[in-house]
Amino acid sequence: MDKTLLSLLRSHKNEPLSGEEIAHELGISRTAVWKRIQVLKKTGYQIEAVNKKGYILMSTPDKVFPEEIVAKLKTKWLGHNINYQESIVSSNELCKQLAMQGAPDGTLCLTEEQVKGKGRLSRGWFSPKGKGTVVFHLAKAIFLATGSVQMYPLGSSSGSASS
Secondary structure, three states: OOHHHHHHHHHOOOOOEOHHHHHHHHOOOHHHHHHHHHHHHHOOOEEEEEOOOEEEEEEOOOOOOHHHHHOOOOOOOOOOOEEEEEEEOOHHHHHHHHHHOOOOOOOEEEEEEEEEEEOHHHOEEEEOOOOOOEEEEOOOHHHHHHOOOOOHHHHHHHHHHOO
């Protein structure tokens, strides 16, 4: 995903941003700008090209891409590191893997589909594609040390649902 290009388009709200200005900001050719715009369009961004004026970001895709979260993020630690995957087997397994690789507390993981997760009491859990977005985040020692780990999922779910 092209974070810098999206940021430039967002900064101009509903006003056209010229391909020449984008090219200058990114240090690329206008042809390269056009190609990047096409990639964004294919991922679901609606970008209008206004003849002799530039590009306008009209709408964003109905998916939760990291760039969309970062653009609106107002937290101190949660979500500053984001892992997005279209489909995963298990959120628990992915969190364990990320923790072992040194991912920081508050790492946010997003997926459109979870095919073989585990719920409470080892019950099967899956989230079919197109029926919502699975959001989970990595929280390490602080909650284990305080003994409040049982309340943590409830608080996280409530916060996510009300956002």
